[in-house]
Amino acid sequence: MPVIKRRGWEIPEHQATPEALFFDRRRLLAGAGAIGAAVLVPRSADAQRVSDLPDPSASLYPVPRNPKYVLDRPITDEAVNTTYNNFYEFGSAKTIARAARKLKIRPWTVKIDGLVEKPIEIGIDDLLKQMPLEERLYRFRCVEAWAMAVPWSGFPFAKLVELAKPLSSATYVRMETFLDPSVASGQRQSWYPWPYTEGLTLAEATNELAFLVTGAYGKPVAKSMGSPLRLAVPWKYGFKSIKSIVRFSFTAERPKTFWGSVQGNEYGFWANVNPAVPHPRWSQASEWMLGTKERRPTQLFNGYGEYVVDLYKGLENERLWA
């Protein structure tokens, strides 16, 4: 048996089984009981936490569904989706939902800088007012071989690029997650290159599928899923879909990414889904649908090839399928 060094979420395919989920659900149920008790007997300090205030964008949802993006599978159960997460800022287990409640989502300022006509700082609620919100049903595929189907709400990344007015020299957009180790205990783990960063080419970011998410399941997106602003790039493995974004920088160089820095040989820049190219430590041929016992064959570009295949013409020498 080969000895393998594993970092948290990089579990081999055979461990991503329904049994693991049932284990998590039992833990969740136990946790929910504890939360209920805390509500009955609030400590005054807890009752006044800023992080418990209602989300001021709640009245914007639900938003109209864009019927163009159809699924070949049922939507993943909301309770499963919001409690089975990768969000290393709050820990390396899937059960970070409770810890993520500490995230303060207002005020939330988004910076747009780098190779743009004029840098912008904008509050999330002002940004929401300017953006055309719609709902899209997308498949989602984590590199660990679990998959889901999500009713996201948000706006096309292309609309943010329009607002940003990048210079013609800009070819990439780098995204960055908040940095606050006082609320995100994972960020006290100094061996990780915080804050979490990701990047797309400008051509990818302006592809019609690239979607900036502000809601899910007809309401503001849950903290555990990356409130108040996250990315959804459904043809790529899940780690590209950065959560709780505070900054977009337009650059001429390819941005460094969080997982690329941690383990570059396994988590490449492009990270396009391909069933025929295994992860260095497990097969990508099939995927497990979160919240079910179902396995499905993985699809090339996660089934979105018709939208994105042209983005990768002429890049045959690149490692497109990390």
Ligand SMILES: Nc1nc2c(c(=O)[nH]1)N[C@H]1C(S)=C(S)[C@@H](COP(=O)(O)O)O[C@H]1N2
């Ligand atoms: N800031 C941040 N973004 C992140 C991550 C993370 O740890 N931190 N994990 C990524 C990974 S590996 C996946 S699979 C998805 C998980 O999204 P979900 O928890 O909403 O399913 O978020 C991605 N975005």
Ligand SMILES: [Mo]
């Ligand atoms: Mo992932």
